[in-house]
Amino acid sequence: MIHLHLTSLVIAAVLFFITYYSIKKPGEPDMKYNIAVHMIARLLYVVVIVTGAIMFYQFSIAGGGDAMMYGFKMLAGLITIGLMEMAVVRQKKKAGGQPLMNTFIAFLVITVVLGVILPAGPLSAMF
Numbered sequence: 090m091i092h093l094h095l096t097s098l099v100i101a102a103v104l105f106f107i108t109y110y111s112i113k114k115p116g117e118p119d120m121k122y123n124i125a126v127h128m129i130a131r132l133l134y135v136v137v138i139v140t141g142a143i144m145f146y147q148f149s150i151a152g153g154g155d156a157m158m159y160g161f162k163m164l165a166g167l168i169t170i171g172l173m174e175m176a177v178v179r180q181k182k183k184a185g186g187q188p189l190m191n192t193f194i195a196f197l198v199i200t201v202v203l204g205v206i207l208p209a210g211p212l213s214a215m216f
């Protein structure tokens with residue numbers, strides 16, 4: 090489960106960056122961007138959320154892990170994915186997505202650090 094979580098979030102992040110930087114002429118009527126890549130990224134967001142939610146249940150609710158830290162991890166993960174989607178949507182408009190992109194990077198770091206601090210998974214095993 091954790092490997093699916095990690096694999097899908099890495100691919101989702103790559104596809105997110107491709108989507109974001111493929112946006113040309115924001116706010117114009119003939120605005121073009123890579124819709125197919127965006128769709129696949131969205132599908133992977135769902136995989137990340139579902140695998141995360143299953144692990145949240147297994148490790149925190151059923152497994153008796155640190156409920157507060159798991160709560161923060163879930164919240165940070167959901168906010169990170171929300172920011173990815175919001176950055177793309179904002180970038181397509183004239184407003185520009187840079188502030189949301191910066192916030193996304195900050196939350197990505199927080200989410201990854203929380204994931205590594207929590208006990209399960211190959212990344213945690215490295216430290």
Ligand code: HEM
Nearest residue numbers: 141142144145163166167169204207208209210211212213
């Ligand atoms: C883009 C968003 C996300 C990122 C970057 C992310 C990142 C990570 C990372 C790096 C790990 C640790 C893997 C390891 O130690 O080998 C992890 C584990 C985990 N993630 Fe996420 N995650 C995200 C979204 C979510 C969401 C939305 C949820 C919940 C709904 C979630 C729940 C979990 C849980 C429960 C674990 C296991 C923690 C443990 O016991 O070690 N994650 N995640």
